[in-house]
Amino acid sequence: xxxxxxxxxxGYTSDIAVFTITSESNGQYKPLKKNLKIMLIKRSDRxxxxxxxxxxxKWALPGGFVxxxxxxxxxxxxxxxxxxGVSGLRIKHFGVYDSPGRDERGWxxxxxxxxxxxxxxxxSRKTTKHASDIQLFTIEDALELNLAFDxxxxxxxxxWFIKKDMALTTLAKHFLPKEFVLSELQGVLLTVLDDPSIKxxxxxxxKAPTLPFLEAVTENGKLKKSNRYSKTPAxxxxxxxxxxxxxVYSNKLKG
Amino acid sequence: xxxxxxxxxxGYTSDIAVFTITSESNGQYKPLKKNLKIMLIKRSDRxxxxxxxxxxxKWALPGGFVxxxxxxxxxxxxxxxxxxGVSGLRIKHFGVYDSPGRDERGWxxxxxxxxxxxxxxxxSRKTTKHASDIQLFTIEDALELNLAFDxxxxxxxxxWFIKKDMALTTLAKHFLPKEFVLSELQGVLLTVLDDPSIKxxxxxxxKAPTLPFLEAVTENGKLKKSNRYSKTPAxxxxxxxxxxxxxVYSNKLKG
DNA sequence: AGAATAGTGTCTGTTAGACACTATGTG
DNA sequence: CACATAGTGTCTAACAGACACTATTCT
Numbered sequence: 192x193x194x195x196x197x198x199x200x201x202g203y204t205s206d207i208a209v210f211t212i213t214s215e216s217n218g219q220y221k222p223l224k225k226n227l228k229i230m231l232i233k234r235s236d237r238x239x240x241x242x243x244x245x246x247x248x249k250w251a252l253p254g255g256f257v258x259x260x261x262x263x264x265x266x267x268x269x270x271x272x273x274x275x276g277v278s279g280l281r282i283k284h285f286g287v288y289d290s291p292g293r294d295e296r297g298w299x300x301x302x303x304x305x306x307x308x309x310x311x312x313x314x315s316r317k318t319t320k321h322a323s324d325i326q327l328f329t330i331e332d333a334l335e336l337n338l339a340f341d342x343x344x345x346x347x348x349x350x351w352f353i354k355k356d357m358a359l360t361t362l363a364k365h366f367l368p369k370e371f372v373l374s375e376l377q378g379v380l381l382t383v384l385d386d387p388s389i390k391x392x393x394x395x396x397x398k399a400p401t402l403p404f405l406e407a408v409t410e411n412g413k414l415k416k417s418n419r420y421s422k423t424p425a426x427x428x429x430x431x432x433x434x435x436x437x438x439v440y441s442n443k444l445k446g
Numbered sequence: 447x448x449x450x451x452x453x454x455x456x457g458y459t460s461d462i463a464v465f466t467i468t469s470e471s472n473g474q475y476k477p478l479k480k481n482l483k484i485m486l487i488k489r490s491d492r493x494x495x496x497x498x499x500x501x502x503x504k505w506a507l508p509g510g511f512v513x514x515x516x517x518x519x520x521x522x523x524x525x526x527x528x529x530x531g532v533s534g535l536r537i538k539h540f541g542v543y544d545s546p547g548r549d550e551r552g553w554x555x556x557x558x559x560x561x562x563x564x565x566x567x568x569x570s571r572k573t574t575k576h577a578s579d580i581q582l583f584t585i586e587d588a589l590e591l592n593l594a595f596d597x598x599x600x601x602x603x604x605x606w607f608i609k610k611d612m613a614l615t616t617l618a619k620h621f622l623p624k625e626f627v628l629s630e631l632q633g634v635l636l637t638v639l640d641d642p643s644i645k646x647x648x649x650x651x652x653k654a655p656t657l658p659f660l661e662a663v664t665e666n667g668k669l670k671k672s673n674r675y676s677k678t679p680a681x682x683x684x685x686x687x688x689x690x691x692x693x694v695y696s697n698k699l700k701g
Numbered sequence: 702a703g704a705a706t707a708g709t710g711t712c713t714g715t716t717a718g719a720c721a722c723t724a725t726g727t728g
Numbered sequence: 729c730a731c732a733t734a735g736t737g738t739c740t741a742a743c744a745g746a747c748a749c750t751a752t753t754c755t
Contacts, residue, residue, distance in 0.1 A: 198511050200458045203544075203555060220705075220754075256453050259553040262544050287542055287557050289458075289517050298514040300458060300555070302542050358693040359614065380695065388696040394745060396708055402695070421706040422753035435694040438613040440635065440657070441643040442697035475727075475732075649718060651735055676733040677726040
């Protein structure tokens with residue numbers, strides 16, 4: 192029944208869900224309108240050898256086949272750069288998709304990752320793709336598209352993971368500039384999390400400065416402020432290297 | 447450079463780290479000595495076709511090749527049953543191991559999972575293996591063995607994941623009987639976590655009954671007690687379906 | 702002055718942590 | 729009665745949450 196050769200998959204791909212939070216100006220001295228977005232690419236009609244491409248024309252996660260000389264993470268890095276011009280970001284594995292029949296070409300595994308990019312970083316990238324073939328979508332819009340393969344499921348799962356990581360780790364820092372104002376942090380958190388104690392201004396502004404993974408920025412011995420988003424100068428903060436650990440059995444943050 | 451065939455891996459395996467917490471009696475009416483252990487199997491000299499096996503004689507995680515008609519999770523279930531007699535447990539994915547060169551037979555991917563089994567459950571299993579070829583090791587002992595492939599790394603990572611899940615989810619319930627006494631829960635948590643507020647008896651006994659995912663067991667309208675581990679009858683608790691959610695930005699448990 | 706953002710003052714109720722104390726049952 | 733486990737009483741300091749208040753700056 193079982194052959195004496197190993198049972199070999201027909202392919203191993205690495206796919207990447209690239210998230211960013213876009214900021215729309217809301218007027219001068221106002222906090223920005225923030226929106227969680229995902230970067231998708233339109234599958235071209237033909238591959239790089241000129242052959243008809245599968246799932247052509249559909250929107251899909253960037254990614255592609257892993258080579259035997261690299262890991263899926265390395266492949267993700269390479270494909271991300273080739274397809275979207277993005278590089279240098281922390282790539283995080285979150286799942287494997289291997290249901291029989293998920294790809295009609297055969298038994299093809301997908302190793303799925305997510306990446307958080309801050310908006311400024313994305314703007315500075317260069318890509319060979321036509322701009323219309325690579326776009327940022329809001330999550331709702333993305334999930335309404337006719338997506339290639341099982342990428343809808345993968346995106347769904349990716350969102351669940353970044354929500355979890357946003358709540359449990361200092362993931363928010365990847366969406367923010369090095370130095371930021373509390374209302375920016377609050378905005379980032381609220382695009383992903385729905386937590387009354389983050390929403391409540393007084394509570395958040397009182398709590399945030401005490402968080403062990405945040406520190407006020409100083410300059411020449413004085414607190415550094417910014418009035419990017421308000422007339423009142425607001426204190427700048429940065430993340431430090433503290434890795435908070437929570438537990439359901441006790442509610443003190445540990446490092 | 448790239449062939450027109452897909453780049454195909456030479457194999458796709460599913461490996462499972464099976465954890466349990468063993469309890470040694472410490473004397474009558476005493477809490478038990480608990481220890482986190484991992485189940486490993488000794489790779490046999492020849493495979494089921496009689497051919498020489500790779501990494502023969504070394505200790506390894508249970509697992510094996512995934513078939514094209516199943517997912518890695520299903521393969522994990524199947525191999526776990528075939529190799530160790532364990533079935534019916536929740537299998538959780540935690541990583542993929544795909545470094546070139548990790549398996550000298552070729553380009554072989556490992557999809558890694560963990561499983562939590564409670565000790566009583568493990569005792570009741572049946573297996574075709576010789577008892578000496580399948581054993582429970584403490585974590586320290588396991589990491590000192592000469593393990594097959596990169597299974598040392600996989601075990602290391604698995605431990606990290608169960609620590610995290612033990613702290614952040616109600617994972618502890620899989621190590622416990624349906625109804626348990628607070629000192630049992632405390633014992634389970636302490637085998638994996640090092641948290642002063644769990645260690646401190648008074649604090650733990652006061653806090654635990656208020657946790658939203660625990661409830662006191664009643665019988666005929668009365669609180670159900672047990673004196674399994676103490677002369678004083680102790681209240682029995684069970685986990686309910688509450689899924690606690692924590693956050694580093696606020697320290698109220700949400701569901 | 703008016704408007705908007707960024708905080709702070711203050712009160713109330715809850716909780717963690719420490720430590721001493723009580724409760725229950727065995728031998 | 730001694731002892732071990734399973735809690736509870738009580739105090740203190742800290743903190744969350746609510747709501748009103750002040751501070752700063754631009755127009």
